[in-house]
Amino acid sequence: MTVSREKVPGVVIAGLRGGSGKTIISLGITAAWRARNITVAPFKKGPDYIDAGWLSRAAGRPCYNLDTYLCAQSVVQTSYLTHSQSCDIAMVEGNRGLYDGIDLDGTTSTSELAKLLDLPVILVLDCTKSTRTMAAVLMGCMQFDPDINICGVILNRMAGKRHEGKVRANIEHFCNIPVFGALPKLKQEDFPERHMGLVTSEEHQESDTSLARARQVALDNIDVDELFRRITSFKGQGMPLVDNDRQESVPAMNTAENKKQATDISTVTIGVVRDSAFQFYYPDNIEALENLGAGIKFISPLSQSDIPEVDAIYMGGGFPETHATQLSANQVFRDNLKALSRKGLPIYAECGGLIFLGESICLDDVVYPMTGILPLRFGLSKRPQGHGYTEVEVVNENPFYAKGEVLRGHEFRYSKVISIDYDDSAMAFKMTRGKGIIEKKDGFFKDNTFGTYTHIHTLGTTSWAPSLIAKARRFKASRQ
Known part of the structure; x- marks a missing residue:
């Protein structure tokens, strides 16, 4: 099967672990781009409903899940192509740590999805009580799989400007990739959590207020315009559909x-x-x-x-x-x-x-x-x-x-x-x-x-x- 649709540029927001802050950063960037009249196609990697619900609200359109365990790889690719059509950019929020999968090969990991879709990765770094070590951690992620294009980072949970300056200097010196932003520690009440992660957007009594807060945090602390420029100028190697013996055909998507x-x-x-x-x-x-x-x-x-x-x-x-x-x-x-x-x-x-x-x-x-x-x-x-x-x-x-x-x-x-x-x-x-x-x-x-x-x-x-x-x-x- 061949897919003739044009591939929309996109980015994968990944972290080093679950709870690193990538959801709130993904929401903030999505809402900030939307405020600039950029049409964002939201996706969530893995079997998740709560983050996907928040992303849907932030983008103003349905968020679709991309999961190579639940679906054949060709289906995942087609879903991305289909549901990002007529959009300016796609936002794919990863899950867990970048390389975390179900086996030694990293099957079902966020990194696997990034390679499958040929998308660059922005890595969210939780810098709590750490400075120079973050450059070492980042360098390890960059070298672990050279086929993953980690094109930049966003620093999270900074203790102040002095802390931020030290982390930035080390990353730019040792890793030679851009730091697109740095966020301070945020108050939990904006996005309260429960045993399965964030409280659902349907239950949050002030979800629109929280999204507005996330948007403003992104605008204040992340260079969303430069990030958009870099992602949309990324030249990938194309995204050929793959053979998968688990499923021979791609199910019909929701089209006119x-x-x-x-x-x-x-x-x-x-x-x-x-x-x-x-x-x-x-x-x-x-x-x-x-x-x-x-x-x-x-x-x-x-x-x-x-x-x-x-x-x-x-x-x-x-x-x-x-x-x-x-x-x-x-x-x-x-x-x-x-x-x-x-x-x-x-x-x-x-x-x-x-x-x-x-x-x-x-x-x-x-x-x-x-x-x-x-x-x-x-x-x-x-x-x-x-x-x-x-x-x-x-x-x-x-x-x-x-x-x-x-x-x-x-x-x-x-x-x-x-x-x-x-x-x-x-x-x-x-x-x-x-x-x-x-x-x-x-x-x-x-x-x-x-x-x-x-x-x-x-x-x-x-x-x-x-x-x-x-x-x-x-x-x-x-x-x-």
Whole structure:
């Protein structure tokens, strides 16, 4: 397959570790460029919803995830080309440390993605209590993989001008690359954190104010104009599509042509449960449903009692535990969803959605009732209960996946199962990587309701959207 689209220039913002400050710097630069009427295409490396949500707000357009574990490399390249079209520049925020991957070869690392897309890297250096050593660390990163183009750095958490001057002088002398800016230590209240990173932009009561703050910090401390000039003048070696035996073809992206083709297909309505409690959705997943002829209707158990007429429901992850009082108080919605499930309405839920399908969640010794669709009772731990990539084999017949399929996904959660009533035939997945619901099993289903801790990305799990649409059509036909 060949892709004729013109490649838009872009940059990867990377760090030495998680928590180095690259998210706030990426947000600030994106918002600053947008304020200069530069159209920025935002991307997040890896399986992340929270940073992607903030980047989407900063850029004023959807942020797409690029992940070479979840998707074939050719799909990742095509996603970058497709979703950056008609933009002036692309902003790709990395994750963890620049070279951190799942094996010795750095597979799934930010550096792997930078090479795959042939993009230069700006490295964020947390300079806390360090001066000359930062030049040594940077030099090591530059020499570790000569194919990575670290074209500049941004210094973070500076103690003052004297500190900044020393670090700048050492980097410019020993490493001979530009320092595009230096940020002071910022107050945490602008971007408060929780156990999975930043608080989501939907939950942050003053998210626009925080973004304005990040923009001003970038304008005050980073030469965003020179950075834009350098990135857009970067001459790469092109970006040929690669062969990948995990996936032979590139799934259709959300384009005008695909939407036009979808109008010829009998439409169904998919209810997407989205509000501040449930907001973990990849744009590609919702767009895949639209491409197959679905109309999307957003639903909120926080603000609605009645459930509109839909042919299926997709319920993503989020933080139902922080909204447990409101969710449990809305008994009418909970009862309505349970009744629809018993009537065979297709329901697909991930992580936080799985919790809402259960009987209850216990927080600080207080039990909050959920829908009771699945016989699961949840609690919350102070330590991660599932954190990272997953791989599952479909071992039992179920409403959404064919037996024998192997799927790749991810799980990030602090929730835990306190008790469960099930038999093995009600668990669709056997985990070959990851933890799942219980005893390396996941994908709990009853009737046409399916709940899983495993998040999937439709560009890697191409059977998901057609399966949900097919179930929705059958349910719609059964009511006519």
